[in-house]
Amino acid sequence: MKKIAIIGAGSMAEAFISGILENGFIDKKNIWITNNSNQERLATLETRYGIRTTYNLNELFDQTDIVMLAMKPKDVATAIQSIREHLTEEMLVVSVLAGVSMDTIETLARIPLAIVRSMPNTSAAVGKSATAVAVNHRVTDSQLETTKTLFGTVGMASVVEEEQLDAVTGLSGSGPAYIYYLIEAMEKSAVEVGLEKDMASELIVQTLLGAAEMVKNSSKSSTQLRKDVTSPGGTTEAGIRVLEEHGVQEAFISCIKAATAQSKKMGTELSSKLQTADQPS
Known part of the structure; x- marks a missing residue:
């Protein structure tokens, strides 16, 4: 693996950075992160972990293998719209966004993508998350193994069907x-x-x-x-x-x-809103 690019710099993104480095998943110089506009937050993460930060999307996506979507779910449409010209079919897109379906991500990106949708919990901050992951049919066996290893850096991971993720949200x-x-x-x-x-x-x-x-x-x-x-x-x-x-x-x-019911309701409403927002005017 060459590089992972993280979009969003909140607590979940930081939990993954910490876990990735602690477990030697990838070298710190190959972890790149960006956010919408909070330069102070990026500077803090760069100082704390020695990772790379940038607002230059060409630099961010150059030779990137994994793209992690870690922004707020409500911001995913704007975020993907801003990066979709840099996404390629060879990349593995990993989402930690609650309520955002794989179909929605692919619709927003407007290209076929290998997508992992996950539901970690806040215990990722101490490396003890109980995470469920679902993958679409474009994810290869090699990418699935990479996914398990990635989520293993912040706890344990179980592979489920996407329709089970609402139940996982309600439970873990x-x-x-x-x-x-x-x-x-x-x-x-x-x-x-x-x-x-x-x-x-x-x-x-x-x-x-x-x-x-x-x-x-x-x-x-x-x-x-x-x-x-x-x-x-x-x-x-x-x-x-x-x-x-x-x-x-x-x-x-x-x-x-x-x-579980609330997760399903919120996911349906969010997906509908996001896909409507992405329609050409």
């Missing part, structure tokens, strides 16, 4: 917020039962890490793991009983279904 895309919400409740309860906040936070974080590691490494289901620590008449059973009385499990199911 928004998932960190659900866990933070749970942590908030545990922190509040810890204070109410007499624990110091700092100590409680450490206990909560380690409890979550330990439970996640158990689910990851055990051959037992999450249901069985829960039952294993729920002794009849014990403290865990008392706590679980209250959760069941309040319908917590059903609330989580409804939560993920609602987020």
Whole structure:
């Protein structure tokens, strides 16, 4: 691989830059990035990581293998319009834009493209993203392997069909917020039962890490793991009983279904708006 060009310089773009360099995916001199107009942000990334920044599109796309679309989804039409004369069929276009379909990207580009559409989450910032990727029929086997390696630099990646990405968004895309919400409740309860906040936070974080590691490494289901620590008449059973009385499990199911439906709605509306905006006047 010769070069990756990143369009957009927000937190997700920075997470990928950090992961790429930490894992040796490509040399820093071959990572190029641009944005709409925030020169200060580009200067910060250049200083922090030693990557290349430019507003010269000829320079940006010269010998580029991968183009990463990392701007705000609402800006994708303007962004692709500005770069499409530099895109070629040999490039792999990787999108981290929520709600923007591969068909929409190809329509805006006006040429056939090998496209990867992804749904990472904010844990990419610490190299722990749970990412799903979908690819179109123009992506080669070699490009697919490159894609898996790329997303492996910020966590783990699973290949799914594009129509499953709304469900992924509802589950793991928004998932960190659900866990933070749970942590908030545990922190509040810890204070109410007499624990110091700092100590409680450490206990909560380690409890979550330990439970996640158990689910990851055990051959037992999450249901069985829960039952294993729920002794009849014990403290865990008392706590679980209250959760069941309040319908917590059903609330989580409804939560993920609602987020999935909202992702589908937003994606449909955005794609329609983008394709309409690109029509000749």
